Each structure stands twice: as C-alpha cells, then as structure tokens.
Amino acid sequence: MNGTIHVENIEKTFKGDVKAVRGVSFNVADGEFFAFLGPNGAGKSTTVQLLTTLLKPTSGKLEVAGYDVNKDPEKVRLSIGVALQETGIDPDLKGRELLEFQARLFGFSKKEAKKRAEELLELVGLTEDADRLSGKYSGGMRRRLDLAMTLVHQPKILFLDEPTTGLDPANRKAIWREIKRLNKEEGTTIFLTTQYLEEADQLADRISIINKGQIVATGTPAELKRTLGFDAIVLQFDEEDEAISAYEAVASDEYQTERVKNDVTILAENGTSILADVIRKLDERNLHPAQLNVKPPSLDDVFIQVTNEQKEGGLNE
C-alpha cells in the first residue's frame, strides 16, 4: 500500500447525458498535497466520489493507494479517509460514540476504539463536548468531528471535498492547520477540492484547475500565478462608441485587452504600474470612463483567462 493516486482518462456521464467528468487524467505522488480548484458544478465532487468508491466511472482507469478502485474497493476504503462536502454525522449520537463506532468498523477492539476516540477528540479540540449529542454541535464543531472520524484509521490518503466551505475564518484556519500538519508531519497524501484560490494557494504543492468536467491547467501555485496571475483593470463607459475608442487607445502588445460592449478589460501582470499609462492615454483622447476598477487576480479572472485560451486551443494540459 502506498499513498499514490493514478487517474487515467476517467469519464462520468449521469442519466440524461449529463457529462460531469470528461476525460480527466492526473497523478498524485506519495505524500503530496494536491488540490482541485474549480467553481460549483465543475466536477470536483464527482471526481472525489469516483476516487473513493462511491461512484463507478463510465470509463477510464482509477488507481488509489496502488489498488484498482473498481476491482478492490474494500482495500481502497481501508487506505483512505474521506471527508465529503456534506458532513457524515448522525445527530442522535454523541461525539465520542461516533468516533468509537467508526473505529469499531475499521476493526479496532472496544478498548482500542476508546483510546483512539480520546486521542482524536483531543486532536480536534472536542474533549469537553465529547459527551454531548453531535446534533447540538455548531457547524465548525461538526466539521472538526467529521475530520476526526475521517482520521480514525490513520489513512494513507486523505480526500477532503471543500472542507472549509461555509466555515468562519477561525474554524477555517483550524482545519488548515490540522491538514497541513497531517501532510507535513505524518506524510499523508492529501487530495483537496476547493472553490477558493487562497485555500489552494496556501496549502497545496500542486493545483489542477477544473472547469466543466475537464482539467484546464495544472501546476504549482507559483507556476499558475506566473501564467494566470494578471491584475484586471476594468473600464466602464456610458457609450459603446467611447468604449471602442478607448479600446483602440489603450491596446498594446505588452498586455491583453478585451472589449465587451461598454466595458474594456485590461489584463496585465502588474496592473497598478501601467494604470498611470492607461489613464494618460485615455486623457489624450478625452475619454472618461464612468467607472474604473483595478482588481487582483480572482478565480473568475483565472477562469476567463483559462477558458479563453481553451477556446483558442493554445493551452497545455
């Protein structure tokens, strides 16, 4: 058993010809922290369900921890820990009971299960609330308990599907700290999905951006930022004619310029440094935008960028 993930050209088509995953391939090395970054409906959760034996792919090859997911689902389940987007907690059981229950199902004796539950409660800071019904926990506490349940059998690979969505900053940081520690200190391979660029940036060794069921870019955070890290200067005009003139005025080989109706968008590596230049050019032609905004690269811009390039057919895998 090892902590690797090997995915070759998987596809998942649901009833009604809904193609959730369309030919995704990637490899994750033992001990690597890998993130899937994408918007809602990109196919992130479906990929996690395919990798964790909950769904069967329409086609393609899946290997997790060295086992074929289709042929050896039991062995895969023993090697992985999975925290799905929706926490899996029975509200009628207490925190401690849930952890002991989970441990028993992973083959721990009663005594071992008790001990393991105690350790995990401490780890996620729920010792004081261990004997309260989990249904009475706050959202953040439920997330922490869910993570603890995922860790019961010390899995070699951890799948985390949007583990911090809907959490307040304090709880988010607590979850980040713990998964970072698992990766760095225990060498656990981590497969994380997120909608937040910041989260992937902070945590992952390598990121794949997924959109509409396909991987559109892969690289380290630094690499992705180099290719995608543009500031966007957005100029909004009252009249389309003005926008057309402005587009002609500011267009340059040094950066990318786009016009959609009354809006002109400039994507530049360092937006603030060319801002003065842009304003001077507009002034020369007596063009006055109704609004001017400079935004750091957002996930949206990354997607606009990547999907544009995808259309033009000029993108590496």
Next chain:
Amino acid sequence: MNKQQGNFFSDTLVMTKRSIVTILRNPLIFIPNLAISMFFLFVYEAGLSGIANLPAFEGANYLAFILPVSIVSAAIGGAGGAGQALVKDLDNGFFSRLLLTPSSRLAIVLGPIIAGMLQLVIQAGLIICVGFFLGLEVAGGALGVVVVLLLTLGWGLAFAGYSVGVALRAKNAQSAQAGTFIFFPLIFLSTTFVPYELIDAAWLKVAASINPVTYLFEAMRTVLIDGFTDTWPIVLGFLVIAGLCGITITFSAVSAKKAVSTD
C-alpha cells in the same frame, strides 16, 4: 497500523447497537407505534368477536384468531421504522460515511433491519401480554408463545428489509412512506378477519392464497388455537417467511450499493 477489514458479525453487532441507541433516543417515534397496535387489538376484539360464534370457527377464541393481525400490522410502525431511519441517514450524509467504511454492505443494512425487527418482537410481546389480560388462551402453551414470537421475528426481518430497500431506492421520506403502502394489500387481501372457508369473493380467495402473510397468519393461529397437533401450517409459515426474508434483505443489500451512485 491498526486498520484491518472488520469482521462481519462484529460489524453487524456494532451497526445494530447504534440503530437501537438512535431509536431509544427518539421515544416519540416508537411509543405511538406501541400504542397503536394495542389499540387495534382492543378494537378488533370489541367489535368483531361475535364472528367467533359462526360454525366455521369451531368454537375458537376470536382473540386468539385476531391476535396475529395485531402483531403483523404492528410491523408498519416497528419494522417499517427501519426505512425511516435509513432515510434520515441518507439525508444527513451518515450513510455515505458508512459506505466508506470497509464493512460489508450487508452488515450496513442489517443494523437498522435487526433493530426494527427487535422493536417488532417487543411490540408483539406487549400485544400478547395485553391479550392475556383480555382473556387470551394459547393452546400451544409457553412453547406456543415462543413460536409466535419466532414467526414475528421472521416477519420483522422481512418487513424491515423491504422498508430499508425501498428507502434506499426512494431516498426521501415521502416515497419511503409511500412504499410501505404495500402493507395494506398484504394485510387485508388475506384471511385477516375470517378464516379462508368464510371468504366470500373468489378473487379474494385467490389473493389470500398467494399472499405470504396468509401463511404467517395460519401458522400463528394454528399454534394459538390448536397447539401442535398439526405442525404443517407452522412449518409452512416458517418456510414462507424465511423465503420472504431472503428476498427483501437481498433487495436492501443490493440497493445499498446503488444508494449513492446516481447512474
């Protein structure tokens, strides 16, 4: 590293224990179920006992005749609750977590099924106690009561298996509830209120003869009214219920595999 594939029996035990704890923590769900089946026994006995004077009853005690109906109908609340528990697990995501453990899919569905079955057996025990209070006489004696409880156990497994399977297919409380409506034809297209010879309509005779519940009624009534002089209806009852258990539990275990996948 501690991890290893769980043992089927210990997994089933752990799952069952958890289901029982969950039931006990929601008394407002199981107490009305207990009350309603005893209520039916009172009503049937009070309203229908005059039928026992008909010659086809051969002097049998109507209470002994109607008691099985009360026990079998208790399943809709007791054993049927297993399906509702499953819907709750599906709704709060706990079921996905169970599927991600190495336990066998059969152990996962057997937890709520056995818990539902136990609930029905306890209900049946209480119904029999109330029956004695109303003047029930059991021809089969103490052993007869045990046989009735064993038949109840089989029926509980079968019905809970069915309700869990339906819940896993339906995935929501409304549809799961709708699925339990099969119960009504099962209990009423049978020798529910009168013996087979007294059923008037030919179609109802046919329906009763292919309805597995008829064989359950017959087995229980034989033990309660005649004792162990003729054992064939009892054996037949056990065989039919065993077959039914096999079908419904297989149905629920197969449904468990498909529960999360949407294809």
